[in-house]
Amino acid sequence: MxxxxxxxxxxxxxxxxxxxxxxxxxxxxxxxxxxxxxxxxxxxxxxxxxxxxxxxxxxxxxxxxxxxxxxxxxxxxxxxxxxxxxxxxxxxxxxxxxxxxxxxxxxxxxxxxxxxxxxxxxxxxxxxxxxxxxxxxxxxxxxxxxxxxxxxxxxxxxxxxxxxxxxxxxxxxxxxxxxxxxxxxxxxxxxxxxxxxxxxxxxxxxxxxxxxxxxxxxxxxxxxxxxxxxxxxxxxxxxxxxxxxxxxxxxxxxxxxxxxxxxxxxxxxxxxxxxxxxxxxxxxxxxxxxxxxxxxxxxxxxxxxxxxxHLEYLATHDSLTSLINRSCFQGRLMAALERRSYGALFLIDVDYFKQINDTFGHHAGDEFLKEFSQRMAEILKGRNAAIARFGGDEFAVIIPGHFSARAIDHLCASFIRDLLLHPYRLADTEYHVTTSIGVTLFGPKDTRREAGDIMRRADIALYEAKRAGRNGYRLFPDGDMPDLLSHTGVRPADTQAVDA
Known part of the structure; x- marks a missing residue:
C-alpha cells in the first residue's frame, strides 16, 4: 500500500x-x-x-x-x-x-x-x-x-x-x-x-x-x-x-x-x-x-x-483576483498606443451581479469573481493579453493584433461560450450568468489619443450592449469598418453617441 x-x-x-x-x-x-x-x-x-x-x-x-x-x-x-x-x-x-x-x-x-x-x-x-x-x-x-x-x-x-x-x-x-x-x-x-x-x-x-x-x-x-x-x-x-x-x-x-x-x-x-x-x-x-x-x-x-x-504588486494588482488593476491597465494601454500597435480593447460586465451578492452572500460573490477571472485567463492563454479587474464586476482586456469585425465577432462569441456555458457553483447551487461586452479597436492612427479616449469608446459600446438588453456585445464603429459590420451581425454602438 x-x-x-x-x-x-x-x-x-x-x-x-x-x-x-x-x-x-x-x-x-x-x-x-x-x-x-x-x-x-x-x-x-x-x-x-x-x-x-x-x-x-x-x-x-x-x-x-x-x-x-x-x-x-x-x-x-x-x-x-x-x-x-x-x-x-x-x-x-x-x-x-x-x-x-x-x-x-x-x-x-x-x-x-x-x-x-x-x-x-x-x-x-x-x-x-x-x-x-x-x-x-x-x-x-x-x-x-x-x-x-x-x-x-x-x-x-x-x-x-x-x-x-x-x-x-x-x-x-x-x-x-x-x-x-x-x-x-x-x-x-x-x-x-x-x-x-x-x-x-x-x-x-x-x-x-x-x-x-x-x-x-x-x-x-x-x-x-x-x-x-x-x-x-x-x-x-x-x-x-x-x-x-x-x-x-x-x-x-x-x-x-x-x-x-x-x-x-x-x-x-x-x-x-x-x-x-x-x-x-x-x-x-x-x-x-x-x-x-x-x-x-x-x-x-x-x-x-x-x-x-509585494507593495509594487499590491499597487498594480487586484487583491481578490490577482489581475492587474485599472491604473496598471491604463499604463499598458498607453504603452501599446505609444508603440503604434494594433489591438482590441474589451470591457466586460457581469449582468445582474448584485443578485449574486444578495442571494448567496458576498463571500460567494468573491468566489464567483475569482473563478470568472481564472476562466478568462485560461481562455486568453497564449494571446499575450492584459486582463484587469476595474472593481466590482467590471473587467477589461487588451488583446494585441490586427482584428477584422468578423474576428471580433468570433472572439466575443468564444468569450460568452467559454465563460458562461458551464454554470458556476455558488453555495452548492449551480448558477448561470450572462455578460455584456463593449469592444473597440485601436491602431497606429490612435497614437495621439489618450488612453482615456480609447477607454471611453469601449465604455460607450458596453453601454449600448446593456441598453440592447444585456447578454450581448457591441463593437464601437470605426471609419474603415462599416462595410464589414454589415456582414458580421454585430450591432455597432450608436454613431451619435460618439459625436456626443
Missing part, C-alpha cells in the same frame, strides 16, 4: 541521521585525541560534545538517548586508548554527556526549536549558554579530580582551560554538525552545495599553516583580516566549517610544538593551551560575529526587497 513508505520515511530518516551523527562523533573524538592532544593530555578544543548536543536538538527523544548512550561508550573507549585511566575516562565521558544535555535544554529554551545559530542574537545567546554550562561542568570536573581521583591539579588554571576547551568545541562544531545533520542528503544529491564549504575549508587550512609556520606572532595577526574578509562573503554554515578547520589545524600544530604559541611557552603545557584557546576564542568570536552581522544585513535587505516587490 502506498501510504506505508510515507509513514516509515520519517523514522528511516531519523535512523540515518543518528548513524551519521555517531560516525561524526567517532571521527571528531579520534582526530582530536590523536592530533590535537599534547603529551600531557591537554587539548585546546573538544568538538565531539557538539554531536551529542545536535542529537538532542534534532532527533526524537528515544533516538537521541540512544545516540548519547553510544557516544558515551565510544568516548570511554577512545579516552582509555588515549592513555586515560578508567576512572578518568569515565569521569570525562560522563561530564561530556552532562554538558551536552544541559546545553541542549537551555538552547531549546533561549535559541528556539530551529536553533539557527547563523542568526546573531541566537549565536550570542548560545555562546553565553555554552560558556556558563562549561564553567559549571569544569568546576565539577576539577573538584572530582582533586577529591575522588586524588589528582594534583592547579585549580584555577585547570578550570579555565577546561571551560575554554569545551566552550570552543561547542562554538565551532555545533553549527557545522547542525548543518550536516539537516542538509547531508541534500548536499550529497546536489554536490554544488558543498563547493563553497570545501573551498573555504581549504583556504582556511592554508592560511592557518602559513600563520603557524613561523614562531613570530605577527603571522598570527594576519589571520584576523584574512578570515574577516572571508566572513564578509561566505554563508554562515560555510564560515563555521572554515573556523572549525582553523581551530583543529591550530590545535594540532600547537600540540606538536609548532607555531608561535608553542615556542613562547615550550615547557608549560597548561599555559600554552590557555593562550591558544584565548587566541582562538577571540578569533572565532570576531569572525563569526562579523559573519552573523553580515548575514543579518543580507536577510534584512532581502526582506526589504520582498516587501518592495
Amino acid at each position: 502506498r501510504w506505508q513508505p510515507r509513514r516509515r520515511a520519517e523514522p528511516a530518516r531519523g535512523i540515518r541521521t543518528a548513524a551519521t551523527l555517531t560516525f561524526v562523533f567517532v571521527v571528531t573524538a579520534t582526530v582530536t585525541r590523536g592530533l590535537c592532544t599534547d603529551s600531557e593530555g591537554y587539548s585546546a578544543i573538544w568538538p565531539a560534545n557538539a554531536v551529542m548536543l545536535v542529537a538532542l536538538l534534532t532527533l526524537r527523544a528515544r533516538l537521541a538517548l540512544g545516540v548519547l548512550g553510544v557516544c558515551f561508550v565510544l568516548n570511554l573507549v577512545i579516552n582509555t586508548f588515549s592513555g586515560f585511566s578508567l576512572s578518568e575516562a569515565f569521569l570525562a565521558s560522563a561530564l561530556n554527556v552532562f554538558q551536552a544535555t544541559v546545553v541542549a535544554f537551555f538552547t531549546r529554551r533561549f535559541c528556539g526549536g530551529t536553533t539557527d545559530l547563523a542568526r546573531l542574537p541566537r549565536f550570542l545567546a548560545f555562546t553565553m549558554i555554552a560558556l556558563s554550562v562549561s564553567a559549571i561542568e569544569a568546576g565539577i570536573g576539577t573538584e572530582l579530580e582533586r577529591v575522588w581521583l586524588g589528582s594534583p591539579v592547579i585549580a584555577f588554571a585547570e578550570w579555565l582551560q577546561w571551560i575554554l576547551c569545551d566552550t570552543l568545541g561547542l562554538l565551532i562544531a555545533t553549527p557545522v554538525v547542525l548543518a550536516l545533520a539537516r542538509n547531508w542528503e541534500k548536499g550529497v544529491q546536489k554536490y554544488r552545495v558543498l563547493a563553497e564549504p570545501l573551498i573555504l575549508a581549504a583556504s582556511s587550512v592554508t592560511l592557518t599553516i602559513f600563520a603557524f609556520s613561523s614562531s613570530q606572532w605577527p603571522f598570527l595577526l594576519l589571520l584576523y583580516p584574512a578570515l574577516v574578509f572571508l566572513a564578509f562573503h561566505a554563508h554562515g554554515a560555510s564560515m563555521s566549517i572554515a573556523m572549525f578547520c582553523v581551530s583543529l589545524c591550530a590545535s594540532a600544530l600547537t600540540a606538536h610544538g609548532v607555531g608561535p604559541v608553542a615556542s613562547l611557552e615550550p615547557g608549560s603545557y597548561l599555559i600554552r593551551e590557555t593562550m591558544l584557546q584565548s587566541y582562538l576564542f577571540s578569533l572565532i568570536l570576531t569572525v563569526l560575529l562579523v559573519n552573523s552581522t553580515i548575514g543579518e544585513n543580507r536577510r534584512y535587505t532581502r526582506r526589504l526587497s520582498l516587501m518592495k516587490r
Whole structure:
C-alpha cells in the first residue's frame, strides 16, 4: 500500500541521521585525541560534545538517548586508548554527556526549536549558554579530580582551560554538525552545495599553516583580516566549517610544538593551551560575529526587497483576483498606443451581479469573481493579453493584433461560450450568468489619443450592449469598418453617441 513508505520515511530518516551523527562523533573524538592532544593530555578544543548536543536538538527523544548512550561508550573507549585511566575516562565521558544535555535544554529554551545559530542574537545567546554550562561542568570536573581521583591539579588554571576547551568545541562544531545533520542528503544529491564549504575549508587550512609556520606572532595577526574578509562573503554554515578547520589545524600544530604559541611557552603545557584557546576564542568570536552581522544585513535587505516587490504588486494588482488593476491597465494601454500597435480593447460586465451578492452572500460573490477571472485567463492563454479587474464586476482586456469585425465577432462569441456555458457553483447551487461586452479597436492612427479616449469608446459600446438588453456585445464603429459590420451581425454602438 502506498501510504506505508510515507509513514516509515520519517523514522528511516531519523535512523540515518543518528548513524551519521555517531560516525561524526567517532571521527571528531579520534582526530582530536590523536592530533590535537599534547603529551600531557591537554587539548585546546573538544568538538565531539557538539554531536551529542545536535542529537538532542534534532532527533526524537528515544533516538537521541540512544545516540548519547553510544557516544558515551565510544568516548570511554577512545579516552582509555588515549592513555586515560578508567576512572578518568569515565569521569570525562560522563561530564561530556552532562554538558551536552544541559546545553541542549537551555538552547531549546533561549535559541528556539530551529536553533539557527547563523542568526546573531541566537549565536550570542548560545555562546553565553555554552560558556556558563562549561564553567559549571569544569568546576565539577576539577573538584572530582582533586577529591575522588586524588589528582594534583592547579585549580584555577585547570578550570579555565577546561571551560575554554569545551566552550570552543561547542562554538565551532555545533553549527557545522547542525548543518550536516539537516542538509547531508541534500548536499550529497546536489554536490554544488558543498563547493563553497570545501573551498573555504581549504583556504582556511592554508592560511592557518602559513600563520603557524613561523614562531613570530605577527603571522598570527594576519589571520584576523584574512578570515574577516572571508566572513564578509561566505554563508554562515560555510564560515563555521572554515573556523572549525582553523581551530583543529591550530590545535594540532600547537600540540606538536609548532607555531608561535608553542615556542613562547615550550615547557608549560597548561599555559600554552590557555593562550591558544584565548587566541582562538577571540578569533572565532570576531569572525563569526562579523559573519552573523553580515548575514543579518543580507536577510534584512532581502526582506526589504520582498516587501518592495509585494507593495509594487499590491499597487498594480487586484487583491481578490490577482489581475492587474485599472491604473496598471491604463499604463499598458498607453504603452501599446505609444508603440503604434494594433489591438482590441474589451470591457466586460457581469449582468445582474448584485443578485449574486444578495442571494448567496458576498463571500460567494468573491468566489464567483475569482473563478470568472481564472476562466478568462485560461481562455486568453497564449494571446499575450492584459486582463484587469476595474472593481466590482467590471473587467477589461487588451488583446494585441490586427482584428477584422468578423474576428471580433468570433472572439466575443468564444468569450460568452467559454465563460458562461458551464454554470458556476455558488453555495452548492449551480448558477448561470450572462455578460455584456463593449469592444473597440485601436491602431497606429490612435497614437495621439489618450488612453482615456480609447477607454471611453469601449465604455460607450458596453453601454449600448446593456441598453440592447444585456447578454450581448457591441463593437464601437470605426471609419474603415462599416462595410464589414454589415456582414458580421454585430450591432455597432450608436454613431451619435460618439459625436456626443
